[in-house]
Amino acid sequence: MxxxxxxxxxxxxxxxxxxxxxxxxxxxxxxxxxxxxxxRSLYKHLSRQSMMLVSxxxxxxxxxxxxLIVIRELNYDLTxxxxxxxxxxxxxxxxxQTSIGNIISxxxxxxxxxxxxxxxxxxxxxxxxxxxxxxxxxxxxxxxxLLIRIPNxxxxxxxxVNVTRFPIRRLEFMIGVAYKEDLRKVKTxxxxxxxxxxxxxxxxxxxxxxxxxxxxxxxxxxxxxFEKANxxxxxxxxxxxxxxxxxxxxxxxxxxxxSVYAGETSKPIKVEVEK
Amino acid sequence: xxxQNFWKKYEFAVNQTLLFKxxxxxxxxxxxxxxxxxxxxxxxxxxxxxxxxxxEGFDDDSNVFHFQTGKSYDLIVVPALPNKAVVFRNNKVIxxxxxxxxxxxxxxxxxxxxxxxxxxxxNLLIELPLQRLSDTWFGExxxxxxxxxxxxNYDKEFSEINAMPWEAVAPVExxxxxxxxxxxxxxxxxxxxxxxxxxxxxxLTNHVAIEFRGPEHAGSVNxxxxxxxxxxxPLQFAKPRNEVGRxxxxxxxxxxxxxxxx
Numbered sequence: 389m390x391x392x393x394x395x396x397x398x399x400x401x402x403x404x405x406x407x408x409x410x411x412x413x414x415x416x417x418x419x420x421x422x423x424x425x426x427x428r429s430l431y432k433h434l435s436r437q438s439m440m441l442v443s444x445x446x447x448x449x450x451x452x453x454x455x456l457i458v459i460r461e462l463n464y465d466l467t468x469x470x471x472x473x474x475x476x477x478x479x480x481x482x483x484x485q486t487s488i489g490n491i492i493s494x495x496x497x498x499x500x501x502x503x504x505x506x507x508x509x510x511x512x513x514x515x516x517x518x519x520x521x522x523x524x525x526x527x528x529x530x531x532x533x534l535l536i537r538i539p540n541x542x543x544x545x546x547x548x549v550n551v552t553r554f555p556i557r558r559l560e561f562m563i564g565v566a567y568k569e570d571l572r573k574v575k576t577x578x579x580x581x582x583x584x585x586x587x588x589x590x591x592x593x594x595x596x597x598x599x600x601x602x603x604x605x606x607x608x609x610x611x612x613x614f615e616k617a618n619x620x621x622x623x624x625x626x627x628x629x630x631x632x633x634x635x636x637x638x639x640x641x642x643x644x645x646x647s648v649y650a651g652e653t654s655k656p657i658k659v660e661v662e663k
Numbered sequence: 664x665x666x667q668n669f670w671k672k673y674e675f676a677v678n679q680t681l682l683f684k685x686x687x688x689x690x691x692x693x694x695x696x697x698x699x700x701x702x703x704x705x706x707x708x709x710x711x712x713x714x715x716x717x718x719e720g721f722d723d724d725s726n727v728f729h730f731q732t733g734k735s736y737d738l739i740v741v742p743a744l745p746n747k748a749v750v751f752r753n754n755k756v757i758x759x760x761x762x763x764x765x766x767x768x769x770x771x772x773x774x775x776x777x778x779x780x781x782x783x784x785x786n787l788l789i790e791l792p793l794q795r796l797s798d799t800w801f802g803e804x805x806x807x808x809x810x811x812x813x814x815x816n817y818d819k820e821f822s823e824i825n826a827m828p829w830e831a832v833a834p835v836e837x838x839x840x841x842x843x844x845x846x847x848x849x850x851x852x853x854x855x856x857x858x859x860x861x862x863x864x865x866x867l868t869n870h871v872a873i874e875f876r877g878p879e880h881a882g883s884v885n886x887x888x889x890x891x892x893x894x895x896x897p898l899q900f901a902k903p904r905n906e907v908g909r910x911x912x913x914x915x916x917x918x919x920x921x922x923x924x925x
Contacts, residue, residue, distance in 0.1 A: 554804060554805045555800075555809070556800050556804055556807075556809075583797070586795045586798060587798055588797070588798070589797075589800045590752065590797050590812040591750075591752065591799050591800055591801075592804060613800065613804075615800075615809055618798075
């Protein structure tokens with residue numbers, strides 16, 4: 389039975405096959421080599437996400453070029469393909485509006501440089517470390533080890549907080565003390581807590597703000613500055629030290645409570661204790 | 664104890680344990696087969712003197728560092744200046760008149776370093792601060808630099824300074840080369856660039872000469888060894904952490920630029 393294999397495996401076909409294979413192997417190798425060399429040469433000049441973008445642009449452009457070369461090697465008429473591409477382009481364009489929007493948003497994000505790989509960011513109610521910045525989305529790794537993909541369009545239209553952009557941060561504690569307490573003494577105690585904790589920066593100085601007369605306590609904001617890498621150590625140690633200092637000095641941290649008051653002329657409420 | 668009897672090479676016998684006491688730190692070092700066990704604790708009160716003693720027991724708790732270093736019986740104990748710059752924060756008034764010189768001497772608590780066999784980076788077993796200095800920040804919140812605070816203590820006269828044996832003295836000279844009064848509020852000393860020298864029983868850093876040329880002009884800093892301060896034949900006890908030279912020249916002006924001005 390003649391399957392026409394002899395026609396298919398002619399010298400010309402085999403030659404073409406080998407040529408295409410060579411083009412593919414050399415092409416893929418060259419694309420990655422160029423990408424690697426560009427990354428190496430720009431290593432000191434570009435941020436990590438810009439490098440990633442440049443690298444991916446080189447790779448995607450290279451692959452599109454490689455596909456076109458292979459198509460031409462197969463003797464397909466590229467003119468017809470480009471003609472069809474116009475129509476297909478419109479269809480794809482309409483169908484991929486969101487993706488294109490994400491790509492353009494991604495370009496703006498990279499040019500804005502509001503965050504880099506490894507920064508801790510808060511986008512909406514999501515907080516995590518920037519894990520990768522891609523053409524369509526950024527991916528953040530949360531503290532409970534989840535990977536969240538956020539489309540670039542969402543990132544650009546949402547308020548983004550870069551928690552670790554600057555080398556030092558201020559951590560604020562909301563503290564309530566009882567109305568009976570001497571506020572000057574409380575202030576001194578808090579100042580000492582900051583002074584005695586070596587991880588709290590001496591400068592900028594800690595901030596103590598008497599915020600409000602609350603329903604059950606006088607509320608105070610106590611802010612200490614620290615180097616960003618020490619976040620957890622500072623948060624835990626200062627928290628413990630405030631509690632220990634207040635206990636030591638007899639400063640009451642009140643629970644919310646309600647005083648029942650029946651009016652000036654009313655008689656005291658009778659309370660009977662059962663034995 | 665004479666500093667040279669403390670900061671030196673120790674030859675250990677098998678299973679021997681030595682206790683090093685300096686500043687707020689007490690360090691137990693035990694030699695084991697092909698390695699070392701090191702345990703340290705922070706004392707409530709500083710040890711006034713540098714002390715070494717042989718002890719019998721070794722508290723092998725969870726804080727112990729275990730180093731497998733191969734056959735070596737030699738332990739070298741050396742002092743080092745802190746691994747970050749230190750900041751002097753003036754809480755008095757120091758005003759230096761136009762064209763005047765001011766000499767200030769600062770006490771800087773040292774670190775203790777333990778090397779096995781010989782002093783080289785890969786042989787460092789552990790480094791501990793003899794007094795935990797408070798962290799601070801020098802400069803603006805978005806572009807300053809981390810540092811340790813040495814507080815606001817200084818002595819005008821070198822002879823008056825009463826440093827502990829675990830502190831180094833940094834003699835600093837500030838020359839106000841402007842036509843106005845210079846109000847010194849903060850001063851950063853990049854101790855990573857300083858060497859340590861021994862004079863009598865006191866460790867000293869280089870002499871630091873700072874020239875202030877005005878807030879808008881780059882000043883200069885010069886590290887040197889002076890006969891009147893370091894003695895005729897100064898004994899270098901520790902090299903700077905950073906390579907001094909081009910590195911220092913490149914950022915020399917920032918010593919002045921970073922001095923806060925009201």
